[in-house]
Amino acid sequence: MRLVLLGAPGSGKGTQAARLKEHLQVPHISTGDLLRAEVAAGSKLGLAAKEVMARGELVSDEILLGMLEDRFSRPDTRGGFILDGYPRNLAQADALDKLLTRIGQPFDFAVQLDVPTELLVERIAGRAAAEGRADDTPESVRTRLKVYDGHTAPVIDYYRQHGHLTVVDGVGSLDEVFTRIIEAISPVKEIG
Ligand code: ADP
Numbered sequence: 001m002r003l004v005l006l007g008a009p010g011s012g013k014g015t016q017a018a019r020l021k022e023h024l025q026v027p028h029i030s031t032g033d034l035l036r037a038e039v040a041a042g043s044k045l046g047l048a049a050k051e052v053m054a055r056g057e058l059v060s061d062e063i064l065l066g067m068l069e070d071r072f073s074r075p076d077t078r079g080g081f082i083l084d085g086y087p088r089n090l091a092q093a094d095a096l097d098k099l100l101t102r103i104g105q106p107f108d109f110a111v112q113l114d115v116p117t118e119l120l121v122e123r124i125a126g127r128a129a130a131e132g133r134a135d136d137t138p139e140s141v142r143t144r145l146k147v148y149d150g151h152t153a154p155v156i157d158y159y160r161q162h163g164h165l166t167v168v169d170g171v172g173s174l175d176e177v178f179t180r181i182i183e184a185i186s187p188v189k190e191i192g
Contacts, residue, residue: 001026001080001185002105004087004096006156007113009144010120010127011170012177016113017084019178026080033085034067035059054134056143058088058151065095072103083107089151093158109185110159113170113177120145 001024007013014030021028035053038046045067049059064086071077087093100106115123121141128136135144159165166184170177 001082002100002107002109003080003082003185004107004110005082005084005113006110006152006159007170008115008117008120008148008152009141010123011113011115012123012174013084013113015174016178016181017082019174020082020181023182024080024082026082027076028082028084029068029071029077029086031064031067031083031085031088034071038067054140056135056140056147058147061089061091061095064092065099068096069099072099072105077105081105087152087155088147090154090158093155107164109166110156110164111181111184112156112159112165112167113181114167115170117145119171 003020003024005013005017005020014032017028017030035046035049039050039053040046045063049063052059068086072081083096087096097106124136124141127133128141135141156165168177168180168184172180
């Protein structure tokens with residue numbers, strides 16, 4: 001199974017991706033996690049990304065693509081993957097299409113977790129209190145939601161127009177949302 005998970009900050013992508021990984025037995029590729037690992041390691045890339053991430057803006061397409069090409073060159077992605085946090089703009093969607101075509105691994109589904117904005121804000125505030133992520137400040141959260149509306153929502157429209165999109169209601173318990181995702185992707189799962 002090759003999945004692209006889409007959804008606003010706070011939509012529950014990361015949590016659901018972790019469960020899907022166990023269920024589908026494929027790697028979870030989170031660009032946010034990859035970037036945070038670079039920041040934690042103090043690499044050159046991490047240094048370039050750190051401030052941008054703290055502000056809630058997008059790290060450059062070039063850095064992201066290099067990171068992804070590197071990740072997809074590892075053999076564990078050959079049996080499938082769950083991509084989380086990418087693409088976040090149309091240029092990234094285009095780059096992803098090209099990359100996956102080149103390696104012969106086009107994705108089966110783009111699944112969008114749909115959650116109303118009021119609930120996103122509430123969830124991120126809860127996570128900020130619990131986890132203390134550097135980019136969960138009110139200012140950064142506002143920026144991330146704005147970036148999502150301006151840059152990432154068009155990716156969703158693009159996938160909708162090209163028939164790749166499956167929208168899943170992201171409101172409910174973790175189990176409920178998980179079950180909805182599994183149902184949404186089951187036709188391909190049974191065949192492939
Ligand atoms: P969230 O979706 O909750 O905001 P992520 O962990 O997916 O959190 O991403 C955190 C930050 O990492 C983003 O705000 C952005 O700065 C950076 N980032 C992650 N993925 C991308 C991407 N595809 N393109 C550009 N920047 C990214």
